[in-house]
Amino acid sequence: MKTKKLHTQVAIIGGGPAGLLLSQILMRQNIETIIIEAQSREYVLKRIRAGVLEHGSVELLKNAGVGERIITDGIKHDGFLISSENKSFRIDLSAATGKSVYVYGQTEITIDLYKAQDKMKATIFHCVKDVNISDLNSNKSKVQFNCSKENYEITCDYIAGCDGSMGISKNYIPKKIKKSHIINYPFSWLGILSNTKPVNDELIYASHERGFALASMRNENLSRYYIQTPHTDKIEHWPDELFWEELCIRLPKPYCRTLERGKSIEKSVTKLRSLILEPMQWKNLFLAGDAAHIMPPTGAKGLNLAFSDIFYLSQGFISYYKKGSSTKLNNYSKVALKRVWKTVGFSKWMTSILHNSNENSLIERNLNKLELAELKKSEKAQKLVAEQYVGVAY
Numbered sequence: 001m002k003t004k005k006l007h008t009q010v011a012i013i014g015g016g017p018a019g020l021l022l023s024q025i026l027m028r029q030n031i032e033t034i035i036i037e038a039q040s041r042e043y044v045l046k047r048i049r050a051g052v053l054e055h056g057s058v059e060l061l062k063n064a065g066v067g068e069r070i071i072t073d074g075i076k077h078d079g080f081l082i083s084s085e086n087k088s089f090r091i092d093l094s095a096a097t098g099k100s101v102y103v104y105g106q107t108e109i110t111i112d113l114y115k116a117q118d119k120m121k122a123t124i125f126h127c128v129k130d131v132n133i134s135d136l137n138s139n140k141s142k143v144q145f146n147c148s149k150e151n152y153e154i155t156c157d158y159i160a161g162c163d164g165s166m167g168i169s170k171n172y173i174p175k176k177i178k179k180s181h182i183i184n185y186p187f188s189w190l191g192i193l194s195n196t197k198p199v200n201d202e203l204i205y206a207s208h209e210r211g212f213a214l215a216s217m218r219n220e221n222l223s224r225y226y227i228q229t230p231h232t233d234k235i236e237h238w239p240d241e242l243f244w245e246e247l248c249i250r251l252p253k254p255y256c257r258t259l260e261r262g263k264s265i266e267k268s269v270t271k272l273r274s275l276i277l278e279p280m281q282w283k284n285l286f287l288a289g290d291a292a293h294i295m296p297p298t299g300a301k302g303l304n305l306a307f308s309d310i311f312y313l314s315q316g317f318i319s320y321y322k323k324g325s326s327t328k329l330n331n332y333s334k335v336a337l338k339r340v341w342k343t344v345g346f347s348k349w350m351t352s353i354l355h356n357s358n359e360n361s362l363i364e365r366n367l368n369k370l371e372l373a374e375l376k377k378s379e380k381a382q383k384l385v386a387e388q389y390v391g392v393a394y
């Protein structure tokens with residue numbers, strides 16, 4: 001079979017939010033890209049993921065020409081509730097930081113990005129197979145793949161590995177220089193989506209001795225709820241009635257009373273873990289998003305961190321192609337990792353303080369309760385949480 005040859009400046013592996021946003025920003029600067037994506041577009045657009053956008057993510061998306069619907073259809077949140085043993089207090093984001101976050105599902109962002117990319121006539125291959133990277137040390141790096149039974153070879157200046165946690169890009173960083181830092185938490189989140197009115201107009205992060213719960217939303221008639229479950233639990237263990245019962249027990253009392261229950265339209269289990277991969281660059285390959293780091297979902301940082309990587313990486317490419325300077329690209333891994341470590345620290349803290357499991361000793365549980373009580377009393381501590389939640393500045 002003859003191999004079809006293509007050329008571009010930046011080849012992007014992965015058409016999730018990270019890869020799409022990178023292509024969007026670069027194309028607006030007339031930098032050429034080609035995206036290759038392992039799944040069909042329908043599959044990518046069906047994935048349900050977290051839905052809180054940091055202030056910086058909203059600004060970045062607006063500047064990339066994809067912020068319109070966030071403002072019209074997203075919901076601005078100036079604060080959120082934390083509850084400990086059924087009693088809640090509020091973290092006032094806007095009072096503490098002057099900033100807010102937006103609740104806007106990742107699915108919607110991906111829709112917006114695909115639309116914008118189509119409008120710019122972006123080249124996106126779907127359902128690609130047998131992806132292979134080579135010549136990372138030369139000025140003609142290569143990405144080979146198969147798509148619809150045709151073999152392709154892209155030669156390019158740079159490769160962006162935006163292929164998520166199950167991707168192949170990270171395998172091309174040599175073992176002898178690659179470091180993985182991993183925490184496996186001893187619990188999962190069971191999440192449901194239901195066509196019901198959200199129990200509150202702000203998110204509720206609930207710590208309870210039976211385990212954590214989160215009340216979130218997508219819009220005024222679409223709720224997203226999670227409860228912490230043991231690793232061993234499967235979706236079948238949690239019929240809807242049992243889920244609502246358990247959620248109710250863990251939420252602050254007034255919300256339990258008004259909780260609207262309904263049929264779940266989606267149900268999924270996510271194991272919680274933290275992973276940081278270092279370095280995020282090797283030769284002409286740059287990793288971004290879930291390809292380089294995984295967050296527990298507790299502070300909704302995964303998508304936001306993917307976007308801050310894309311900010312730094314796009315700045316690097318723009319500086320290289322527009323000013324001929326490689327400095328920002330050479331510093332990408334160092335600069336991006338600084339923010340990654342800070343964010344991982346925050347999401348680990350939020351995860352640890354809000355979850356209870358049998359593997360937690362009584363000392364840990366009591367210390368968590370004590371720390372939450374301190375947080376409730378201390379404006380200074382709340383300000384620190386608020387600053388991290390709205391996102392560390394880029």
Ligand code: APR
Pocket residue numbers: 013014015016017018019036037038039044049050106128131162163164165166167168288289290291295301302303304306
């Ligand atoms: N070739 C091409 N594409 C691939 C390959 C491959 N070998 N392997 C995986 N992919 C694709 C996946 O199908 C997916 O669509 O890469 C894409 C990666 O997208 P995401 O997993 O959404 O990751 P990312 O774009 O980094 O998005 C940030 O942070 O915490 C999360 O939920 C958040 O998914 C969000 C992520």
Ligand code: PHB
Pocket residue numbers: 049050051052203214216217224297298299300301
């Ligand atoms: C969500 O709405 O899916 C969500 C919100 C906040 C989180 C995690 C997930 O911390």
